[in-house]
Amino acid sequence: MTLWKPRIAATSRYKHQGIVDALNADIAARLLTSGDALPPQREIARQLGVDLTTVTRALNEARRLDLIEARTGLGTFVKQQAVVRAAPPAAELDLSMNIPPQPAEARLPERIAEGISALLAGPSSRFLSYQEITGTEAARHAAAQWLTLRFGHALSPDSVLVAGGAQSALFAICSLVAANGAICAGAHTYPGLKSIAATLGIALYPLAMDQFGILPQAFEQCCRDHAPKALYIVPSIDNPTTATMPLKRRQEIAEIARRYRVAIIEDDPYAELLDEPLPALASLAPEITWHIATLSKCATPALRVAFVACPSALDVLKLTSSLRASNPGASPLLAALTTSWIENGTLRQIASAIREESRARQSLAAVILKDWKYAAEPAGHHLWLTLPKHWNAPGFAALARRSGLGIVAAPAFSVGTSSDEAVRVSLGAAPDRPRLEQGLLLLDRLLHEPQFSTGLIV
8 A cells, every 4th residue: 555645746736736736647547546645634734834724625626536545443435436636738837948048038029020111011922932042141151150250260151051950950050960870879869869760770779978079089989890881960959868068079079080080060059058159060170060940949939940051062063963852941031030130130139038037936946946956057048857766767757747837858859868867957948037937847856856766557
């Protein structure tokens, strides 16, 4: 017989209802079964830090709902054939999607509406038809301007392409440089790469990592043993580990890639969130590096615009041919909006507001999750949380979802097999800080939960 570990469902409006909802959810999840005991009311109140009347009210409501029954002289137990209310099919606070927060200071809805209205006030026919897959000349100049900070010098627009999102660009690059071959990547990597590799029949080789990202010696060993065609790397605020590669290691990685003639696919969506810009690998080894810079992480996924710096102008044409088969360019209207925002400084202002909001959310997480080990970047959108020893990642993520919180377990990011018991928590997905605080408090409570250390199977 199991003794229930009381908790309060974070998504409930009132404390007493939160106790009832948590009890209902645990019965629905079969974490409690008929005959399992509840602690005495005073003990529940002590554990939850609430007054006794709140617990009494909650248990009275649970009895009314036919969830529990009292047995004279014995205590309170889960009722035989308890009538369980249907649980929601998905998490009520989904922190699984790694998107930027949308602070009021960014004024994104207003700026999008104003920007599109201004564009359509002029000759609109140029936005209502097909355009070059590479992007217009103005868009490519703006892209080159946007990438200047991370490259340390002005780029030639002839080597830059404007794509309809980073995922389509990544797919086209992988099909171009690694067809019928292999790519090496960090032992934990972006799930989108795993999906592309599976679709294209590309082998993925995992590379050992530390707090600064991929280990150069692991990369070199892979080059010797497997002769990969490309290295996939997220050098700034890695997804999911949050590792940012320092300059010296970037230089080492670039030198190894040159020596073994391995192409570098540099996916760098979070570079704008760094306190101090670091040089892109594409600036260290431009002749072998394909650099992808999406606006989905520093502004909004709604733009669906990404910039690709190619090794040469000829490679732009090759990538254009590859893109033509899958995604023929960015939306002309959104590309024009992005171009105007870069030219007038609006995009930098939006990115700055999002960076400050992300910093505030990381500070909030640092207070609430102070008892736990996790990796994070001060202005990053996510954190990589190492679970306490009594939890496994899939089991913990499943319990969190049943409790109303969506997070992502380590296996979703693993290349090959991995023993890491960790989860990614995306802080930007919450609509505001109070809602995020509520979710993080629930996460903290679940991490303290010892009950399911051996019994939860997913």
